[in-house]
Amino acid sequence: MSAIQKITLLKKKAPCTDFHKTPLCFEARKAAQLKGLRRLLKLDEKVKLRNFSGDIHRHLHAEVPSADEKWIMFLFVILFLDLICGIPLFVNGKRIFTILASPLIVLINLWTCIVMFLKSSFRNDLHFTLFKGSAGAVVSICYFVLSQKYAFSILGFNFLFMSSSLLTYIIVILGLVRHYLIVLPDYKRKEKNAPVWGTYLFTLGPAIGYMAAQFIFHFSDSVVNLFMSFIYLMLGCTFSYFGVKFIHKFFFIRANQNIIDRHLYKGINRDGRK
Structure with missing residues (x-):
């Protein structure tokens, strides 16, 4: 069973009120934290690339x-x-x-x-x-x-x-x-x-x-x-x-x-x- 399937199953069964009791609750919290961090790093895809500042353009190039x-x-x-x-x-x-x-x-x-x-x-x-x-x-x-x-x-x-x-x-x-x-x-x-x-x-x-x-x-x-x-x-x-x-x-x-x-x-x- 994949991580996404485990989290979906967990949400259907019971809410994670205590993240330290079950591994699935801990996994759900970890996935939520990673999603929140990714949201901070991700740019708005609806904005055209030319509208981004030069700093962002330089930061997108390795x-x-x-x-x-x-x-x-x-x-x-x-x-x-x-x-x-x-x-x-x-x-x-x-x-x-x-x-x-x-x-x-x-x-x-x-x-x-x-x-x-x-x-x-x-x-x-x-x-x-x-x-x-x-x-x-x-x-x-x-x-x-x-x-x-x-x-x-x-x-x-x-x-x-x-x-x-x-x-x-x-x-x-x-x-x-x-x-x-x-x-x-x-x-x-x-x-x-x-x-x-x-x-x-x-x-x-x-x-x-x-x-x-x-x-x-x-x-x-x-x-x-x-x-x-x-x-x-x-x-x-x-x-x-x-x-x-x-x-x-x-x-x-x-x-x-x-x-x-x-x-x-x-x-x-x-x-x-x-």
């Missing part, structure tokens, strides 16, 4: 990864995860932080090696999108763990600091998730250009960071470590953007596959052959 793009992701993982984040995590300090981050670091490094040898196809292009999102999420989590390690070396187990850091991290992620689940699918929304101050901030950011570091490093080690904890927390929040964006893009493409097949792959199959 980019074909070139050799250069694969090498960029390889260097990204080596530089930002293994060297800048991994080395401080494995050097000295409490081992609990190393234990938390090690499985994720190993997993992404193995996944990166696999991705380097994948040939281009629709399935592999979509897989590369998921890989980029997962890499961004893992880098983000590892930087958050590293920020807590630096704070722990100075403050010890400080519940107020750790809970406020975690709350900040969660709020940033929830804001990004809200943008991609609610704001992005709104086809009536007008696209806004990036504000000029944002461009200036990204341009001046490295210089400001360097000057602040030179000023901070004149103080004691405790002040330096606390400053580095804030820096790594900011990096964790920044890299969470890439994780949320590309993981959402993967599921967004999967949920709207019928629209993609009908409009973007009209007359050709997904590998580009007629």
Whole structure:
């Protein structure tokens, strides 16, 4: 008996008032949750494709990864995860932080090696999108763990600091998730250009960071470590953007596959052959 038939039979017999009593009730609840999540990702099929915003159009395309793009992701993982984040995590300090981050670091490094040898196809292009999102999420989590390690070396187990850091991290992620689940699918929304101050901030950011570091490093080690904890927390929040964006893009493409097949792959199959 299929899952749909089981759920139909369950509805006819009795309502699921307690989802923990029978496997069928649990299955019905799980199916309802998946349906609700799919509804959040799915676009309105009655709206013509040309009426969707440019952001939605870009989000419906799984980019074909070139050799250069694969090498960029390889260097990204080596530089930002293994060297800048991994080395401080494995050097000295409490081992609990190393234990938390090690499985994720190993997993992404193995996944990166696999991705380097994948040939281009629709399935592999979509897989590369998921890989980029997962890499961004893992880098983000590892930087958050590293920020807590630096704070722990100075403050010890400080519940107020750790809970406020975690709350900040969660709020940033929830804001990004809200943008991609609610704001992005709104086809009536007008696209806004990036504000000029944002461009200036990204341009001046490295210089400001360097000057602040030179000023901070004149103080004691405790002040330096606390400053580095804030820096790594900011990096964790920044890299969470890439994780949320590309993981959402993967599921967004999967949920709207019928629209993609009908409009973007009209007359050709997904590998580009007629």
